[in-house]
Structures are given as structure tokens and as C-alpha cells.
Amino acid sequence: xxxxxxxLMTALNEQLxxxxxxRDTDDFYTxxxxxxxxxxxxxxxxxxxxxxxxxxxxxxxxIATVEFAGADLAxxxxxxxxxxxxxxxxxxxLDAALQFDPRTNLLGQLATQVQASGQMIMxxxxxxxxxxxxxxxxxxxxxxxxxxxxKFNYTDVRALQVDFSDVLVVEFGGLDLHxxxxxxxxxxxxxxxxTVLHQNDGQLGTVLAAAQAANRLIAVVxxxxxxxxxVGTVRAVNDTVVILALRDMAAQFGGYVAIRIxxxxxxxxASDYLQTVSAYAAWDEAHDLVIQPVLNxxxxxxxxxxxxxxxxxxxxxxxxxxxxxxxxxxxHMVGYPVQVAPxxxxxxxxxPDDGSVAEISFDAVLEVAFGHLFAYLxxxxxxxx
Numbered sequence: 406x407x408x409x410x411x412x413l414m415t416a417l418n419e420q421l422x423x424x425x426x427x428r429d430t431d432d433f434y435t436x437x438x439x440x441x442x443x444x445x446x447x448x449x450x451x452x453x454x455x456x457x458x459x460x461x462x463x464x465x466x467x468i469a470t471v472e473f474a475g476a477d478l479a480x481x482x483x484x485x486x487x488x489x490x491x492x493x494x495x496x497x498x499l500d501a502a503l504q505f506d507p508r509t510n511l512l513g514q515l516a517t518q519v520q521a522s523g524q525m526i527m528x529x530x531x532x533x534x535x536x537x538x539x540x541x542x543x544x545x546x547x548x549x550x551x552x553x554x555x556k557f558n559y560t561d562v563r564a565l566q567v568d569f570s571d572v573l574v575v576e577f578g579g580l581d582l583h584x585x586x587x588x589x590x591x592x593x594x595x596x597x598x599x600t601v602l603h604q605n606d607g608q609l610g611t612v613l614a615a616a617q618a619a620n621r622l623i624a625v626v627x628x629x630x631x632x633x634x635x636v637g638t639v640r641a642v643n644d645t646v647v648i649l650a651l652r653d654m655a656a657q658f659g660g661y662v663a664i665r666i667x668x669x670x671x672x673x674x675a676s677d678y679l680q681t682v683s684a685y686a687a688w689d690e691a692h693d694l695v696i697q698p699v700l701n702x703x704x705x706x707x708x709x710x711x712x713x714x715x716x717x718x719x720x721x722x723x724x725x726x727x728x729x730x731x732x733x734x735x736x737h738m739v740g741y742p743v744q745v746a747p748x749x750x751x752x753x754x755x756x757p758d759d760g761s762v763a764e765i766s767f768d769a770v771l772e773v774a775f776g777h778l779f780a781y782l783x784x785x786x787x788x789x790x
Contacts, residue, residue: 455484459579641706656685661779
């Protein structure tokens with residue numbers, strides 16, 4: 406613990422960018438130490454794209470290591486520089502920064518301030534794997550009351566008594582939490598909707614065509630990857646492949662994905678979470694935060710094309726980074742095509758960046774993701790080399 410405290414103190418005094426790794430998980434936060442207390446630290450944090458995105462309070466008990474240098478931090482500094490140079494959109498400064506006195510309990514100060522503002526927070530507790538999002542409605546000397554909001558299920562209404570000693574992590578002030586705060590201000594107007602789920606019984610083409618005609622948000626769950634799902638609108642669909650324009654967790658444009666229809670497990674066309682994303686999307690529209698300035702959300706696709714071949718050929722011509730999932734490889738491969746033949750292509754992998762090249766059959770391709778911010782940053786890094 407002394408070494409962690411000394412590392413955090415050094416990061417604070419020298420304003421160093423650091424990675425803070427948590428115990429018993431691969432999760433970590435990247436940012437600058439904002440304030441260092443007796444039992445907690447507050448970091449101003451950056452998301453995976455190098456964009457300032459709120460802050461996090463961490464109990465010393467959850468911290469495994471503090472990293473000052475390495476490939477991950479070098480990559481992050483590059484992304485932060487690109488984000489600044491290209492004027493990536495951010496909510497930094499949208500809300501008044503919370504104020505902390507390092508001489509008194511940081512968690513108590515945080516709880517009191519977010520209670521007063523009504524803003525949403527995300528809490529991780531000891532011995533509980535759930536991520537709880539909600540509003541603090543009361544604060545005592547050693548605990549607070551959290552009114553939980555479940556953006557996936559509006560019928561999940563709970564108020565929890567949370568002991569300070571059980572709190573490991575509190576996220577606050579980021580884009581999605583800001584949007585959730587605005588949504589919950591109208592909580593009495595939110596109505597639970599019955600989930601409408603379409604299993605892949607060979608009739609998904611009709612469902613996708615109807616969604617495209619209505620420009621309706623849908624959620625798509627791939628086969629063999631039930632822990633992952635895509636939310637977006639249909640841009641093109643034929644008998645074998647659908648292209649979605651994606652929305653991320655904050656309903657910002659998240660690039661595109663082409664999916665083989667037989668590789669889809671199910672499609673959801675109505676749910677509480679789709680209501681949540683729709684509300685976030687409306688907020689993004691109202692605040693001009695829909696799309697990062699380096700992306701193209703207006704691409705058109707011809708459903709009569711052999712879509713996978715067209716997309717791969719285009720990526721090869723312009724050295725565009727794509728992410729590919731195949732029927733023969735459980736992991737996603739990220740890279741840029743270097744040779745395209747009638748029935749296969751070679752993908753120069755950038756992770757690991759060791760010159761590896763994978764040969765991929767078009768018949769084996771299940772997904773191709775492209776045109777997203779990670780791809781832009783990866784391409785920017787390639788051009789810097």
C-alpha cells in the first residue's frame with residue numbers, strides 16, 4: 406500500500422499521465438490524479454480514444470498497480486494528441502467540476518456533492534460484480550442511499566443503503582452518465598416497454614428490411630458471441646449480409662459493421678435499452694455531439710453488391726483498418742488488407758504489430774467492422790510511422 410500511495414503522490418505532484426490497474430480484473434483507468442486523500446484517489450479520466458471523459462474515485466483497496474510508462478500509455482498519449490489536434494468532441498467542462506478537500510473523506514464529499522446536483526454515478530461495491538448506476542438521495546456519516554436506475558429494465562426500481570467501506574469505485578461526470586442524468590430527470594415519464602425479440606429462424610431478412618424502412622434502432626446479437634451486441638440502424642441488407650450504422654453506449658456514431666445474417670442469433674426491435682439509446686441520441690443531436698469530426702456517418706451502400714468483397718477491396722485500396730471475425734477464428738482480427746483475390750484476402754495484422762499476415766477466405770467471414778474511431782486512430786498511427 407505504501408508503494409501505491411507514493412506512486413499516486415508522485416503522479417499528483419508531477420502531473421503525470423498514469424494507468425491505475427485494479428485487483429482481480431484486467432480493468433484499468435487512464436488519467437491524471439486530481440486529488441489524493443487518506444483512503445481514496447480521484448482521477449480525471451480519458452476514454453479509449455484519448456478524449457477527456459469524467460472522473461473516477463478509487464479506493465486504495467482496489468488498486469493493484471500504478472503504471473507510469475509503457476506501450477499502453479504511449480498509445481494513449483498519441484490518441485490524446487490526435488484528439489486535441491482534430492478537435493474531438495467532449496463533454497469536458499460542460500458541468501462545474503466537483504471540489505475536494507484532501508484532508509477529509511473524499512467519498513463523503515463526492516456523495517454530498519452529487520446528491521446536491523442530482524447527477525448519476527456508477528458504483529462498484531466489494532463482493533458484488535454488478536455495476537450500479539443511480540442517484541444519491543441521502544448521505545450519512547458512513548453511508549449513502551443510492552436510488553438505482555437500470556437503463557436496460559425500467560421496472561428495476563431499488564433504493565440501496567451503501568456503506569462507505571463497501572465502495573471500491575465511483576465513476577462520475579462522463580458523457581453517458583451526464584446523458585443518464587438528463588434522462589432520469591424525467592424518470593416519471595419513462596414507461597417500460599415489452600421487449601420484442603426475433604430469433605434467427607430464417608426470417609430475419611423481413612425484420613431487417615422493415616427496420617431499414619422505418620429507420621428504427623435495433624439491437625443485434627451475433628451467434629457464438631452472446632456477451633456482445635450491436636445497436637444501430639440498417640443501412641443496407643440483402644439475402645446474406647446486413648450493414649448497420651452503429652451507435653455506441655452514449656449513442657454517438659460508432660462506425661459500421663457488416664454481418665452475415667446466418668451469423669446473427671437474434672434481433673431486438675423494442676426494449677427499454679433501445680428507448681435509452683434513443684433518448685441519448687436525441688440529446689446528442691441537440692448538443693451537436695452525434696459524430697466525431699473525422700468520421701463519415703453518411704455513407705451509402707448498394708445492397709446488390711457482394712458487400713464483404715466491396716468493403717475489403719475498398720479497405721485495401723485506401724489502406725483502411727478493419728476488424729474481421731470469421732467462422733474459423735474465435736477472436737477478432739484487426740488490420741488492413743494487403744492483397745485481395747477472388748475468394749480470399751490477406752490481412753496485415755496491427756495487433757500484434759509484428760508483421761503477421763492472415764489469409765482469410767471470404768466464405769469464412771462473419772463480420773467486418775469499419776469506419777469507427779478506433780480504426781481512424783489506428784490508421785493515423787500507421788501514417789505516423
